[in-house]
Amino acid sequence: MKKLKTMFSALALCAGMTAFAHAAPETIKFSHVVAENTPKGQMALKFRDLVAERIGDKYVVEVYPNSQLFGDGKEMEALLLGDVHFIAPSLSKFSKYTKKLQVYDLPFLFKDMEAVDRFQQSEAGQQLLESVKSKGLIGLGYLHNGLKQLSANDPLHVPGDADGKKFRIMSSDVLAAQFEAVDAVPLKKPFSEVFTLLQTRAIDGQENTWSNIYSKKFFEVQPYITESNHGVLDYMVTTSTEFWMTMPDEDRAVLKKALAEAVAHGNAIANEKSMKDRQKILESGRSKIITLSDDERQQWVEVMRPVWGEFQDEIGEDIIQAAVASNQ
Numbered sequence: 001m002k003k004l005k006t007m008f009s010a011l012a013l014c015a016g017m018t019a020f021a022h023a024a025p026e027t028i029k030f031s032h033v034v035a036e037n038t039p040k041g042q043m044a045l046k047f048r049d050l051v052a053e054r055i056g057d058k059y060v061v062e063v064y065p066n067s068q069l070f071g072d073g074k075e076m077e078a079l080l081l082g083d084v085h086f087i088a089p090s091l092s093k094f095s096k097y098t099k100k101l102q103v104y105d106l107p108f109l110f111k112d113m114e115a116v117d118r119f120q121q122s123e124a125g126q127q128l129l130e131s132v133k134s135k136g137l138i139g140l141g142y143l144h145n146g147l148k149q150l151s152a153n154d155p156l157h158v159p160g161d162a163d164g165k166k167f168r169i170m171s172s173d174v175l176a177a178q179f180e181a182v183d184a185v186p187l188k189k190p191f192s193e194v195f196t197l198l199q200t201r202a203i204d205g206q207e208n209t210w211s212n213i214y215s216k217k218f219f220e221v222q223p224y225i226t227e228s229n230h231g232v233l234d235y236m237v238t239t240s241t242e243f244w245m246t247m248p249d250e251d252r253a254v255l256k257k258a259l260a261e262a263v264a265h266g267n268a269i270a271n272e273k274s275m276k277d278r279q280k281i282l283e284s285g286r287s288k289i290i291t292l293s294d295d296e297r298q299q300w301v302e303v304m305r306p307v308w309g310e311f312q313d314e315i316g317e318d319i320i321q322a323a324v325a326s327n328q
């Protein structure tokens with residue numbers, strides 16, 4: 001009898017272990033290329049924490065910042081292959097999948113981040129989240145970083161100052177055209193390579209937001225930053241149709257809500273982060289911040305603005321008009 005009891009307890013233990021093994025939470029990987037102390041970095045961590053709190057018995061979110069898992073040349077393919085489940089690339093990096101998102105790269109399109117936000121929340125902006133659907137990707141929402149500044153080895157006051165200089169850009173033809181418009185040489189390079197390219201002087205400059213310039217220490221190797229606010233760097237939080245649609249409905253609803261809250265958190269801190277990082281760069285004394293006069297700024301606008309016409313057909317005139325209207 002005692003033997004039988006022991007056998008039953010052993011069986012029960014095995015069954016329990018099997019049930020436990022089945023119940024192990026599924027890993028969700030969130031990969032991105034920036035530092036943790038940025039709006040995107042903070043958003044991803046918030047998402048991880050909310051998931052742990054609300055549905056941690058079923059899912060655990062692992063966040064891989066700083067291109068640790070995939071750099072920006074590879075993260076979309078990795079998403080489609082199921083090697084990662086969430087990414088939030090810059091809107092400038094989707095041109096292989098849709099030309100419509102190029103609207104966000106048009107120079108001097110948005111007067112400030114409030115205008116960007118209005119456009120993103122408009123019908124046209126919301127429809128753009130669907131523009132990658134046919135490629136197996138789902139845009140779950142926009143996340144702000146901020147407006148871009150121009151950094152360089154030499155001071156940039158007027159467009160002629162950029163003549164012949166090499167600038168790193170994200171993988172966007174609009175950004176290439178924007179630098180060609182000022183007779184500069186654009187080079188499409190992954191974010192993870194920018195610091196070294198600048199440090200070794202293989203390139204002369206780059207464009208980015210205050211939080212990226214600060215967190216990746218670009219300001220330590222770029223003596224001048226022109227506060228040009230000439231374009232926007234925002235993100236689309238993206239998953240794959242295959243991952244998202246095969247998940248149980250009730251779990252998807254919990255993740256969707258957690259993500260929306262995490263994005264709202266990232267958006268709420270983006271502007272303040274931007275201003276604080278600008279201040280830290282200023283106080284470091286490593287980089288001089290150049291403020292453009294109205295006349296100087298107008299010169300950049302006049303030279304870069306014709307780029308819009310080159311991409312009007314690919315993007316769609318209606319989308320450009322909707323973006324322009326968001327400035328009012």
Ligand code: LMR
Pocket residue numbers: 033034072089090145170190191208212233
């Ligand atoms: C860049 O490549 O400069 C940015 O898109 C990086 C990022 O994700 O903010």
